[in-house]
Amino acid sequence: MMDAGRHPNIKLMTYCDVQEMSGYVGRFKVKVLQRPRYVDIDLCTGCGACVEACVFKRGVPNEFDAGLSRRRGVYIPMNGQGVPMKAVIDEDACLLLDKGKCVKKCMEVCPTNAINFDQKPETVELEVGTIVVATGFNVFDAARLSAFGYGKSPNILDGIQFERMSSATGPTQGQILTAEGKKPERVAIIHCVGSRDKNANAYCSRVCCMYAMKHAHLVRDKTGAEVFEFYMDIRAFGKGYEEFYERVQEEGVYFVRGRGAEVTVQDGGQLQVKAEDTTLGIPVQINVDMVVLATAMEAQPDAGKVASTFGLSRSADGFFQEAHPKLRPFHTNTEGVFLAGTCQSPKDVPDTVAHASAAAAEALTLLSRGEVIISPTTALVDDQLCSGCMTCIALCPYTAISFTIKGVSGTALVNEALCKGCGTCVAACPAGAITARHFSDKQIWAEIEGLFRAPSAEPVKETL
Amino acid sequence: MTEQTFQPHIIGFLCNWCTYTAADTAGVGRMEQPPNVDVVRVMCSGRIDPAFVLKAFAEGADGVIVSGCHPPGDCHYNNGNFKTFRRMPLLEMLLQQYGIEKERFHWGWISGAEAPKWAQLVRDFTTQVRDLGPLDWKQELASKEE
Numbered sequence: 001m002m003d004a005g006r007h008p009n010i011k012l013m014t015y016c017d018v019q020e021m022s023g024y025v026g027r028f029k030v031k032v033l034q035r036p037r038y039v040d041i042d043l044c045t046g047c048g049a050c051v052e053a054c055v056f057k058r059g060v061p062n063e064f065d066a067g068l069s070r071r072r073g074v075y076i077p078m079n080g081q082g083v084p085m086k087a088v089i090d091e092d093a094c095l096l097l098d099k100g101k102c103v104k105k106c107m108e109v110c111p112t113n114a115i116n117f118d119q120k121p122e123t124v125e126l127e128v129g130t131i132v133v134a135t136g137f138n139v140f141d142a143a144r145l146s147a148f149g150y151g152k153s154p155n156i157l158d159g160i161q162f163e164r165m166s167s168a169t170g171p172t173q174g175q176i177l178t179a180e181g182k183k184p185e186r187v188a189i190i191h192c193v194g195s196r197d198k199n200a201n202a203y204c205s206r207v208c209c210m211y212a213m214k215h216a217h218l219v220r221d222k223t224g225a226e227v228f229e230f231y232m233d234i235r236a237f238g239k240g241y242e243e244f245y246e247r248v249q250e251e252g253v254y255f256v257r258g259r260g261a262e263v264t265v266q267d268g269g270q271l272q273v274k275a276e277d278t279t280l281g282i283p284v285q286i287n288v289d290m291v292v293l294a295t296a297m298e299a300q301p302d303a304g305k306v307a308s309t310f311g312l313s314r315s316a317d318g319f320f321q322e323a324h325p326k327l328r329p330f331h332t333n334t335e336g337v338f339l340a341g342t343c344q345s346p347k348d349v350p351d352t353v354a355h356a357s358a359a360a361a362e363a364l365t366l367l368s369r370g371e372v373i374i375s376p377t378t379a380l381v382d383d384q385l386c387s388g389c390m391t392c393i394a395l396c397p398y399t400a401i402s403f404t405i406k407g408v409s410g411t412a413l414v415n416e417a418l419c420k421g422c423g424t425c426v427a428a429c430p431a432g433a434i435t436a437r438h439f440s441d442k443q444i445w446a447e448i449e450g451l452f453r454a455p456s457a458e459p460v461k462e463t464l
Numbered sequence: 465m466t467e468q469t470f471q472p473h474i475i476g477f478l479c480n481w482c483t484y485t486a487a488d489t490a491g492v493g494r495m496e497q498p499p500n501v502d503v504v505r506v507m508c509s510g511r512i513d514p515a516f517v518l519k520a521f522a523e524g525a526d527g528v529i530v531s532g533c534h535p536p537g538d539c540h541y542n543n544g545n546f547k548t549f550r551r552m553p554l555l556e557m558l559l560q561q562y563g564i565e566k567e568r569f570h571w572g573w574i575s576g577a578e579a580p581k582w583a584q585l586v587r588d589f590t591t592q593v594r595d596l597g598p599l600d601w602k603q604e605l606a607s608k609e610e
Contacts, residue, residue: 397542422541423511
């Protein structure tokens with residue numbers, strides 16, 4: 001991200017929404033809404049003086065720390081490590097913008113006078129050749145499965161919260177502590193929260209087994225606490241992953257084969273995990289100080305909107321659909337639009353890097369070639385037969401058909417660069433003047449006739 | 465050919481992007497489905513001239529399936545499925561006027577992600593047409609001419 005931000009040929013636009021996309025491969029027009037950050041990005045040096053000065057000391061939950069810490073109305077994203085490293089004012093948290101009343105300490109202290117409360121949303125129009133969609137994933141909200149008790153105790157954490165807690169830049173500077181500020185003595189980690197569960201998502205999120213084992217390793221390493229992993233199957237699928245699984249076992253983590261069934265908060269705040277140990281065939285209950293839920297990866301909540309903006313389709317699980325599951329895993333059915341990373345399916349870091357690199361390479365290949373190969377399946381008007389009724393013109397979804405006057409009458413004309421070959425005009429032409437190349441009436445009629453000559457529909461044994 | 469072993473011949477006109485993909489996925493996924501449906505691929509369900517369906521019945525099809533992308537937003541060509549949506553109800557009426565039972569003609573939507581739905585449709589529709597028996601329209605015409 002830092003490299004992308006510094007690269008002379010990359011223009012990074014943050015805090016933006018893509019509103020519209022039109023055009024076609026090589027010449028997309030994209031309308032981008034630049035939301036106001038109320039800080040002049042060219043003047044801001046990222047010194048953080050405004051953050052210190054902000055009078056809204058209580059602040060709002062910090063999304064970067066998954067709600068474990070709080071941030072003020074003005075902040076530098078990602079706890080000061082964001083790219084670009086510039087301040088931004090949150091409209092909903094800033095006292096001036098939200099409540100209309102503030103002493104504006106931030107403006108006073110800013111050494112470069114970068115703060116500007118008069119910024120308005122701006123629409124920018126871009127012309128681009130190719131597009132890579134890399135909108136990422138959403139962490140499953142564990143509160144949707146009430147049995148795991150998420151939200152009932154501050155010591156029940158989801159995957160991201162634990163990740164932040166164990167990070168050196170996190171709210172506890174990397175110490176693993178319960179809400180009471182003590183080192184936990186027993187920790188339970190529950191796999192498949194929101195994955196492989198018909199009540200949430202039927203698919204496997206792929207990454208959770210490995211990150212849950214990493215969490216177990218961190219707990220063992222940092223606190224020496226006893227760790228219980230409740231799992232259905234361990235899917236250590238990647239290079240070196242099985243070895244890591246063995247290492248974590250050797251470190252003394254207890255693996256309990258059985259989906260965690262219920263997490264309850266006892267009197268006095270202690271947590272109890274109930275599950276069935278399917279290798280022993282007995283129900284178990286274990287009292288612990290902290291529960292970490294290995295939460296699933298889900299499609300972004302606005303994936304539907306993004307899909308319709310870029311002409312993508314989505315698979316049944318909500319992620320964007322690739323053009324072919326094996327051979328075109330990062331292409332889409334819209335020429336010139338590619339997918340990168342977890343917006344297409346759950347992926348771990350190496351898979352995401354591979355997927356995204358492939359998408360970037362393909363996007364660049366198209367650009368450097370300078371010309372695109374279009375499909376030959378376009379419509380063709382026979383102007384000898386065209387009566388100029390203009391029925392087709394209104395039907396074309398790409399406005400690829402124009403009307404040319406020749407003498408007293410006119411005929412329709414298809415622009416082959418715009419035509420995508422859907423054939424709607426062909427089916428509608430009352431004069432039969434339009435041919436869909438490779439899907440002509442003649443060809444389809446011959447196909448139908450052929451189906452009745454071939455020895456298909458032979459009597460077969462009843463199998464169903 | 466007894467009623468028990470009658471194997472209907474069904475023609476499916478499928479759009480390339482949704483239902484054809486679903487049918488392909490159903491095959492790749494080894495989903496169980498009877499072999500009675502022969503598929504004619506078109507780029508968009510909006511390409512399906514109602515004459516294709518009539519032609520299929522005239523050639524001797526016992527049933528016809530027309531399937532494309534879910535309206536409103538799934539169509540690869542923005543709104544080709546809406547044209548299908550306009551044409552097929554009219555065609556359905558026309559077929560009944562020709563004396564073809566409406567159970568022999570199915571039109572609808574199956575997205576590329578709905579392979580199990582396609583396999584289910586093939587199973588159900590084959591049973592449905594098999595129960596109706598053959599569409600003996602060629603033989604009937606021949607007997608009348610005699």
